[in-house]
Amino acid sequence: MTDPRYTWLPSNAQPDEANPPWMNKGDNAWQLTAATMVGLQSIPGLVILYGSIVKKKWAVNSAFMALYAFAAVLVCWVGWGYQMSFGHKLLPFLGRIDDALDQHVLLKQAFGYKFPNATMLYFQFVFAAITLILIAGALLGRMNFIAWMLFVPLWLTFSYTIGAFSIWCPEGWLAKMGLIDYSGGFVIHLSSGVAGFTAAYWVGPRATRDRERFPPNNILLMLAGAGLLWMGWTGFNGGDPYMASIDASLAVLNTHICAATSLLTWLLLDILFFEKPSVIGATQGMITGLVCITPAAGVVQGWAAIIMGLLSGSIPWFTMMVLHKKIRILKQVDDTMAVFHTHAVAGTLGGLLTGFFANPKLSRLFYLVDTWEHYIGLAYGIHAGRVGAGFKQMGIQILGVVFIIGLNVFVTSLICLFIRLVVPLKLSEEELNGGDDAVHGEEAYALWGDGEKFEKSVHNSVYGVEDVELKGKRKSESAV
Structure with a gap:
């Protein structure tokens, strides 16, 4: 029976048992679409990117590491990960352990937004999955696949949930302090960059021959994977207002502005210093731009996105091309996909620049809370005569960086040390030499x-x- 309060609505817009009054069909449709776009970044995006950017003999193994992580994270996410990240508070940095498989949980309204928990769970799952897949980028070409199978659920449980609850859950301690992480600069990119680098240290390097020469087996396919990654970022950042709002539109545009600027900056630096326009270099510049804008996408203006793109195309380039060859620890650790530079460095840069460029009026559109003036970047704090508030926001952003780095170095190290008590972290010499055929009994081409x-x-x-x-x-x- 139609509720008499809604008889003025068209018949297809009137609420019913399947469309409760609190649900907005447009917001729900956009959120499901955005989540699927993020999922496509991983499957097939990073599967294609990883499988084609490595040596031919590691194509299957690299792609399969991504595919496995996507599936394993989903099972863990509905089993306990979602509730530990977004459920009832157990500790200031962690939710209670519980499943999210019952209709009484899945069909309820999610955090006051205009869609059900099932949509929120799906949306947050694809973020958790891509974080683990990004970590895999640092470990391609030598990690024991059984060790990777153990690493994924352990890291999701003991690291990702803590970062997500602390920063994204309304009850988290950093969320209450006012940390701005629009779409995962801290929770996803800084975490994956630091965790990947730390895990690479414990796993050890690739075979000497692979480390000295590791050409892509298919650059065109690599670009196809990179293209899926770039376009999928529309959902990555556009979905985080949790509604089809004007702030979502701004976030999407800023995302692509920053990515394009960063790609062009990296490309020009490659031409100036190496005299060749590197395709792989341009892809790295695209990624650093996407990572850098992620914590700021909907709370900064377009001109700020361009500045962030210039910095994300140059500072990670400098750390990768110059500092990497001079700092001992960076030279020692074999980070296959350079996730330390593309995600840890770019993620840190984005988090700090968010603290500088965050516009309080745009923060109001994103947070929709009465205390929106609390979220003010240092630049606007100086302009508005609220210097103290601006410095406070910068301090909170720095605290978030320190917390995520410390958490991931500590937890990732413990997980790797535990796993190597059970199985070797690294493949045997025979498997390192044989590649896909030795590990899986299958070859890519x-x-x-x-x-x-x-x-x-x-x-x-x-x-x-x-x-x-x-x-x-x-x-x-x-x-x-």
Whole structure:
């Protein structure tokens, strides 16, 4: 029966049992769409990116590390991770352990937003999943896959949940202090960068031959994966107001402005110093721009996004291309995808620049709370005569950086030390030399000479009739 309070609405907009009065169909649809876009960043985005940016012999293993993490995180997330990250408070930095599988939980309104917990759980799951997949980037080409299978649920449980609850849950201690992390600069990118680097230290380096020369097996596919990552960031940052609002629109535009500026900055630096426009370098610049804008996307103006892009395309470039060769610890640790530079450095940079450029009027659109003036960047604090408030915000942002770094170095180290009591963290020498075939019994590409059924075929598109005739001619010549 139609509620008499809503008879003035069109029939398709009137609430019913499946569409309660508190739910907004547009917001719910956007949130589900944004979540799916973030999921596509991982599956297939990073699966393709990882599988193509590594040596051919590690393509399957690298892609499969991402695919496994996506599936494992979901099971852990609904089992206990979501409630530990967003449930009832157990400690100032952690929620109570509980599942999120019952309809009485899933169909309730999520935190006062206009969609159900099921949507929120899905949206937050894809963020948790991509964090683990980003960590995998530091470990490609040598981590024991069984050790990775253990690492994923352990790190999600003992590290990610603490960061997410502390910063994103309304009951978290850093959230109450007023830390600004619009969409995961701290919770996702700084965490994954530090955790990946720490895990890479404990796992150890790749085989010497791989570390000295590790060319991509398919740069075009790498660009396809990078493109999915970039476009998927529309949902990554556009979904975090939790509504289809004007602030979501601003966040999306700022995201792409910063990414493009950062890519071009990195590209120009490569041309100036190495005299070649590197495709891989441009991809790294794109990623650092996306990472840098993430904590600030909907609370800064467009001109600030450009400045952030200039800095995210130059400072991580400097740490990767210059400092990396001079600082001993950076040279020692084999960080395959350079996640320390692209995520830890860029994430820290973004978090601090958020504390500088955050506009309180835009913060009002994002937070929708009476204390919106509390979220003021240092630049606006100086302009408005509220210097103390601006410095306070910078102090909170710095505290967040220190907390996330300390948490991930400590917890990631403990997890790695525990796992190596059970199984080796690193593959054996035989497996390191053999790659995918030795680890999985499978290979990525069946080109001529690799696939037995094509080896002698004159109809093979790679090895044609003319090549067969040429090979026969060479054999006869050598016989003579």
